[in-house]
């Protein structure tokens with residue numbers, strides 16, 4: 001009988017993993033607390049941009065964060081929440097804001113991203129239907145200094161074929177006439193892509209169903225039952241679901257669920273906001289990064305999507321109008337045609353953040369058959385296909401697991417094991 005894997009979480013990470021396992025012939029059940037269409041996986045900018053895959057904790061971040069703290073509409077906010085896990089998380093993240101950890105993390109993410117584009121192409125060849133665009137990505141800057149900083153951070157990614165070409169303000173406008181004079185310097189990243197994240201989630205779900213994956217929705221996992229070091233079932237929405245392997249792919253809730261499975265992981269939410277504009281006022285072909293404001297603009301077939309801001313210490317899906325207002329203001333600076341009163345469908349999403357800025361991918365320490373795929377922060381869409389490859393290889397074991405061992409090693413949950421003297 002086929003090995004039965006229970007994947008907890010029907011966001012892009014859980015679905016990509018379920019799809020990869022089912023395609024290889026495994027029996028798979030996906031369990032989700034909702035219908036799987038409420039999480040960050042549908043509320044994001046939809047960029048597949050290995051070139052931007054630098055860890056969030058970076059040298060110089062502390063100074064910027066302190067300056068931004070004074071503005072409620074800034075790209076970054078840390079809410080002063082007196083919860084111990086939040087405070088511990090922020091302190092740990094500060095400790096990772098150094099050159100050594102940043103470079104180490106960047107190298108690890110670069111290796112992880114080596115197959116991203118190839119794996120995404122395979123999705124399309126294998127009948128996963130979703131809206132995807134490949135004209136390349138533009139980055140627009142007001143200050144030359146900001147462009148220089150980005151170029152410096154992205155330069156190592158050339159080694160895996162992700163490059164950035166320098167553009168003047170006029171060259172930017174030749175490519176995207178909607179960009180106004182505020183954009184004085186630019187970059188064109190020809191290999192980066194964008195997609196409609198709602199369609200990717202739907203496409204993966206549909207393909208999973210074709211492959212026989214069973215879905216159990218509206219069933220939050222509340223407990224994990226073990227026999228020795230092996231999990232045997234999860235309690236979801238009051239019913240026990242048995243399995244041979246379990247994958248925890250619950251985004252920002254990874255910390256809580258991993259604790260239920262017996263190992264604490266420091267995953268906290270990094271809340272982002274966005275809105276979809278259907279007015280058609282500012283037409284774009286490329287996805288555009290508004291560098292100083294850290295706002296992502298994504299042209300999709302039926303809407304222009306704006307996304308940005310990072311807020312630590314916030315759970316829930318409430319909308320902070322100040323932060324949303326910050327995104328609208330930046331949009332109007334760079335896209336003068338964009339109307340102040342454009343119809344705005346606002347949304348928020350919780351990025352699953354880790355203190356070192358790296359995802360957590362691998363077997364849960366002390367548990368033989370429980371795997372974690374979470375903490376993907378700002379890159380969950382980009383990293384979903386390769387995460388699924390690694391988890392599938394680790395579940396398969398043997399040569400498959402050996403082949404991914406070196407790439408997967410920096411992401412092991414073991415790095416969060418309590419240090420023994």
Ligand SMILES: Cc1cc2nc3c(=O)[nH]c(=O)nc-3n(C[C@H](O)[C@H](O)[C@H](O)COP(=O)(O)OP(=O)(O)OC[C@H]3O[C@@H](n4cnc5c(N)ncnc54)[C@H](O)[C@@H]3O)c2cc1C
Pocket residue numbers: 008009010011012013014031032033034035036037038039040041042043044045046047048049219220221222249250251252253257270271272273274296307308348349350351352373374375376377378379380381382383
């Ligand atoms: C504003 C914004 C912009 C972004 N832009 C990009 C981008 O352009 N490119 C990119 O690569 N990434 C981007 N991201 C990041 C990306 O969206 C996330 O990294 C990714 O969606 C995380 O996916 P996930 O499947 O781990 O989590 P989620 O999408 O949060 O899914 C987790 C699922 O687990 C379920 N769940 C939770 N707890 C339980 C439980 N106890 N039992 C059962 N089910 C449970 C939830 O219901 C949910 O469906 C962005 C994020 C935000 C917020």
